[in-house]
Structure formats: structure tokens, C-alpha cells
Amino acid sequence: MPIGMPKIPFLLDGDEEDEEEDDDATWVDLYNVLYRTRSIFLGDAIHFEVANHIAGLMIFLTIQDATQNLYFFINSPGGMAVAGLLIYDTMQYVTPPVYTLGLGVLASMASFLLVGGETSKRLMGPNARVMIHQPESDYTHKDKTLEVQLDSGEVEDIRNMVIRVYLERTRLPREVLNDHLERNYFMTATEAKYYGIVDDIGIQNLLARLREESASQDNSLDPDAPDESASQDNSLDPDAPDETRPPKLR
Secondary structure, three states: OOOOOOOOOOOOOOOOOOOOOOOEEEEEHHHHHOOOOEEEEOOOOOOOHHHHHHHHHHHHHHHHEEEEEEEEEEEEEOOOOHHHHHHHHHHHHHOOOOEEEEEEEEOHHHHHHHHHOOOOOOOOOOOEEEOOOOOOOOOOOOOHHEEEEEHHHHHHHHHHHHHHHHHHHHHHHHHHHHHHOOOOOOEOOHHHHOOOOOOOOHHHHHHHHHHHHOHHHHOOOOOOOOOOHHHHOOOOOOOOOOOOOOOOOO
């Protein structure tokens, strides 16, 4: 088995099918196989190379099949605001609903992408953490007065765009958002749900559904196939914590 990036045997077009041996299969890296299940991963800081890669995948998968969901797994410390906006705009542009699934840490622009998923399809692991704050400038530590002035105007425009999206997708008024964005504001999964950044906590059953959808993808045009879309939003993790009592936001 190849060493380095995890790889698994996968039958590509032209490979001979053999259920007992993997000799005729092609070794494909794990993420390339997961892309075929329409699962996209952000596991690094957000910059233009990563943003272009993710946006390209979303567009390609939409061209391939505009009727199947996209699953966007996010675990990122954030990064460049403009690169994050590129991913966000692509999420809104593509036809399929985009599930966003937060795991680990979702800071800065990563939390912005989490909240940008399809409404009712934004999920988060019970032990994940969210952090929001306002955009920062590269010129804040430099001594160039004109550049600081010009850049501060651009940062203010981006800040207004970010606030507008949060206002559309969360339950809090602008005054509260302005206050929270002034500093690093951390939230647990329960707080993030009450805030409106996610719709539910727990992704266990969603992963099982993703596996089933991948197995039945070749039969997606069968008119006699049962419609599972009505039960998608109600198949979340039954072990998720009870959020009937709203948490106290700091």
C-alpha cells in the first residue's frame, strides 16, 4: 500500500472488476474518493489556493449532478476574508443544497462559512467550538498612513458584508452582533445553535445517510425509487444534547 497520503483501491473506468483482489484497482488518495460522494473538506487556514480548490469542486460537482446534495466539512482556524467570501459566494451560486458540518474549531471566516450553509442543513459536532470576530487588516502594524486609510475602508466594507450575512442567518439584532464582533467571541455547540449559526448538533446519522446516498447515486433517476428528502432534516444524531433551555450568551 502506498505510504504518505492515505490511499485506497478504487475501480476507475477501464479497471477490471475483481471482488477478491485489488490488483486491478487503482490506488486513489482518500480525499479523491470522498469527493465522489460529494463530500468537500476544509481542514486548513483559508487562503486563495484552498478557496479556488473548494469553489472549483463545488462547481464541478454541480455540473456533474445538480440534484444531489453537497456536504461541506469544516475544521479551520479561519484566514483571508476575501478568500472566504469566494467560497461563500460559490455556496450560494451552486444549485444543490450545501450542508455545512462543523468539526473541531471553526474560527473567524470558518464560522462565517458554517453559517452560510443551506438553512436547516447547518450541523455541528457536540464538542466543536466556534469563534467570531471582525475582519482584520494587514496594515494595522505598518507605518504607512495612506495605506492604512485606504485599507481601513476596505476592511469596513467587508465587515458590513459579514454582518449583513450574520443578520440574515442568525437570531440576534445588529447591536449584539456589533458588540460580539469587536473581540474574539467563543461559543460552544449549544451556544452556536441558540445564536443561529447552526440548526442542529450531531452528525452521526447524516454520515450514514451520506453513505446510503453514495451507494444509490447510480439509481438516482429511477422513478420508482423512494423519496428520502422528507426525512433528511429529521435524521440527526439522537444522542445530541437537549437544547430546550437557551444558553446564556456572554
